[in-house]
Amino acid sequence: MRIHLKNIVLFQNVDEETIKKIEHFTTEHKVSKENIVFYEGDEPKYLFLLVKGVIKLYKTSSNHKEVVLKYFHDNELIGEVANFEGMPYPATAKAYSDVEVLKIDFEKLKEVIFSNPNLAFNIQTSLIKKIKNLENIISTNLVLDSKERVAKYIYNHADDFFETKNIEIAEILGVSPETLSRILKFFKDHDIINVKKKFIDRDALIQYF
Amino acid sequence: MRIHLKNIVLFQNVDEETIKKIEHFTTEHKVSKENIVFYEGDEPKYLFLLVKGVIKLYKTSSNHKEVVLKYFHDNELIGEVANFEGMPYPATAKAYSDVEVLKIDFEKLKEVIFSNPNLAFNIQTSLIKKIKNLENIISTNLVLDSKERVAKYIYNHADDFFETKNIEIAEILGVSPETLSRILKFFKDHDIINVKKKFIDRDALIQYF
DNA sequence: CTATCGTGTTGATATAAATCAGTAATTGTG
DNA sequence: CACAATTACTGATTTATATCAACACGATAG
Structure with a gap:
């Protein structure tokens, strides 16, 4: 062996x-x-x-x-x-x-x-x-709804979040890719995550779950 | 002790x-x-x-x-x-x-x-x-939706189903009492359960989950 | 015996999320 | 490089289920 x-x-x-x-x-x-x-x-x-x-x-x-x-x-x-x-x-x-x-x-x-x-x-x-x-x-x-689950996921996977495909994250979280996309848009619009700058505001995220 | x-x-x-x-x-x-x-x-x-x-x-x-x-x-x-x-x-x-x-x-x-x-x-x-x-x-x-969960519950609790209050079953299954009531109505209408006769058609139920 | 409480039923409405559909952006490949 | 394939985004619609509201029924208490 x-x-x-x-x-x-x-x-x-x-x-x-x-x-x-x-x-x-x-x-x-x-x-x-x-x-x-x-x-x-x-x-x-x-x-x-x-x-x-x-x-x-x-x-x-x-x-x-x-x-x-x-x-x-x-x-x-x-x-x-x-x-x-x-x-x-x-x-x-x-x-x-x-x-x-x-x-x-x-x-x-x-x-x-x-x-x-x-x-x-x-x-x-x-x-x-x-x-x-x-x-x-x-x-x-x-216990958590979709937005809360996404927030928790990003919080716990801040290190590799930007390297993971959204369709995979959606599957892991059990939400549809469309729903995930909309939730991510929400977090982007609220300056909680920034894909270009690979920025995650973990303190802000924690409020959401 | x-x-x-x-x-x-x-x-x-x-x-x-x-x-x-x-x-x-x-x-x-x-x-x-x-x-x-x-x-x-x-x-x-x-x-x-x-x-x-x-x-x-x-x-x-x-x-x-x-x-x-x-x-x-x-x-x-x-x-x-x-x-x-x-x-x-x-x-x-x-x-x-x-x-x-x-x-x-x-x-x-x-x-x-x-x-x-x-x-x-x-x-x-x-x-x-x-x-x-x-x-x-x-x-x-x-994996199961509400109707499937209810069917499974009745199937597995055939012995004490008629003695358990619906509000308790609803809580156990995590559905609202109203939803449970409607699902039970469906099973009654399809002659799968009969409260008066305390009858449960387990073979028919199994099809639903 | 009636009033009240807990439970169940039923209809109307609200809500979260899936699905459908079309398009845009990104990545991979001949 | 150009085209195909995959992935992501966005709007419209549908679906399952919760919530709200009103009412019915039976049991228990005053």
Whole structure:
């Protein structure tokens, strides 16, 4: 294997021997952009660990509307609920960029987890992080309206906001590109952002959410 | 203490000695209906375990609109993210009925967790359950429209649907009572539900979500 | 027994955001 | 460079749902 598990956050502080064991039932995969990692409804067998790239997790509703649940980034664990609960994946995962993932045989990993407190601790930390993330999605999407969500997004992504395409931001925020464009016009008109000067008035933005 | 921890799901398979230790920093509280368990923004110090009753967790948005994030029921753990992450509670918890809770000193519990694999496992299970729940909220609220949400609710609560007040259902589903009333009218008109006969055509309902 | 309160219903109106449609600007490519 | 493709902008329309308002019904209290 090209990737060493010991360099991965999830396996920090886990002893060499345990890591070697895990490496035996872990495989490395590259998935190129736009390809599917797993489908909604698939039976889980592997836990996925995203090493590099971005994976988009989404559901397709009855009326064929795609709703993005989450974008995964480096070092995130994907599919642990389905695996722990033995239920089919509740959503589809697609490579949003060229991606490197580790596929870990879940049944085998499970045995190792309970004999290794450090690994159990790391998994726990990862779960907590995920809960925090989900709670954040819920409060962002249910409590804030579009303008507030945009304000919050710009505030939190001031560093790469001007480098991200509006259609991507719109998708992440779950608003239409037209609506985003109108909201951005509002912030431009109020001198809160300035695209030419790459200026963001964060103090002013914070008022909007 | 009136309640014995060993009878609580979270402490199943945990040895007597550990339980005794935990009981030393656990206190029992009754909170009557409509009283606050903790406020959004409070610094967490205790982990709450809901023994009996229903707790409503909600956020108040800038425009004073109350958004219900979740109703907690028996045996659910409340506030573990805030505690693990050392961040203020992100929402307010209010007793939705008369309630019995255990307050567990988190810092002390933390020490015990890592020396006790069974407890760590139980906590992990509880976290997974919570993730599943949150993912369900997200897919229900972001993917489904009002009629679909109502259909899903009736389908999943066929046993107590006719005994629950519409204003409560409306709050749980995050729709206005008027909208719920109109949707129910639709299902009545289509002979999918019949209030008098307490009849629910679950097969027909499933088509709507 | 009537008055009041909580709940549910129904119609009219308001509102946020999506969708549709056309055009402009920017980026990529032969 | 010139043309195509993608992305962004803007106005008009539609849609889902909330809000407002009025009223009906049943249960409980005085």
